[in-house]
Amino acid sequence: MTGIVLYGFDGSTYVRTVRMLLAEKGARYExxxxxxxxGEPRQSEHMARHPFGKVPVLDHDGFRIIETGAIAPYLDEVLPGPSFTPDSSKDRARMxxxxxxxxxYGYGALIAVAGYHFFPDLIGEPDEEARKHAIVSxxxxxxxxxxxRGGSAFxxxxPPSLADFYVAPICCLVSLTPDANEVFAVEGFTRWWEQVQAMPSYQATAPRFGWDLLFAAAAAGRGVS
Structure with a gap:
């Protein structure tokens, strides 16, 4: 399949979800x-693509899709290569x-941890109670x-699924904060995290610009879906 255009900035965890999938599929895209x-998501040009001013947006041979929850399953179905949707009904439910x-629940909580440390000016005065709440959440x-996950590898x-592509980019943000060890001190997490970080698609989709823009976008909590 050809003619794939992905709209969105590298700092968006949801954009990275789609990019990881495209990398796994070996797909060419713009x-x-x-x-x-x-403020580009709220400008008229992008609002015409997404009426709520979010990213990512995907165009595929004239067919437009908004929302990662629709984009990722669509690409997994139509693109050649390995499937990242489990075969069994129970595993699909897990995904x-x-x-x-x-x-x-997860995006807001994990992004709040990153935002507290890197760009508090975008989320208001540092609030220690809010930080503690974000860690607990x-x-x-x-x-x-x-x-x-249970006893499964992913x-x-x-095998990995769309679920892993959803979770990994947000964990990447948290991993760079002083709270990473506390947040990640969850039974079973270390093994999963090590395996995900070793995936070529995770390594290939690291943001290409400075972390300042990444965290500013994440802390702002705007324009992603």
Missing amino acids: QVPVNVLK RMAMGIIDS SRRVLQELMKI IAGE
């Missing part, structure tokens, strides 16, 4: 940057539970994800 700090947890998220089974 990436069009959408800079959160310059979808993990993706839902990140969307509903983040650990709860990771504990549930590792519970879903979150939804022995």
Whole structure:
């Protein structure tokens, strides 16, 4: 398949989710940057792509898709290469539970940990109680994800799935904070984290610009979906 255009900045964890999948598929694509700090997601050009001013957005041969929860399964289905959707109904449920947890609870909690340390000016005055709450919430998220994983190598089974691509980019942000050891002190997490970091797609999709823009975008909590 050809004609893939991905709209979004490298600092978005959700954009990186899609980029990891594209890397695993060996797919060629064009990436069009959408800079959160310059307000580009809210400018008319991008609002025409995504009515809520979020990234990523994907165009594929004239077909436009918004929201990572729709983009990733679509690409996994239509692109050649290995599938990252489990074969069994139970493992697919595990994958979808993990993706839902990140969307509903995990993103906000884990991003709050990173934002506290790197760009507090974007989230208001440093609040120690808020930091502690974010750590507790983040650990709860990771504990549930590792519970879903059980004895499997990855979150939804022995091979990696879309769930791992959802979780890894956000954990990358937290890993660079002084709170990483406390947040990651969850049974089963270390093994999973080591395996994910060793994946070529994880290594190939590290943001290409300075961490300042990455954390500013993350701390702002804007323009990602």
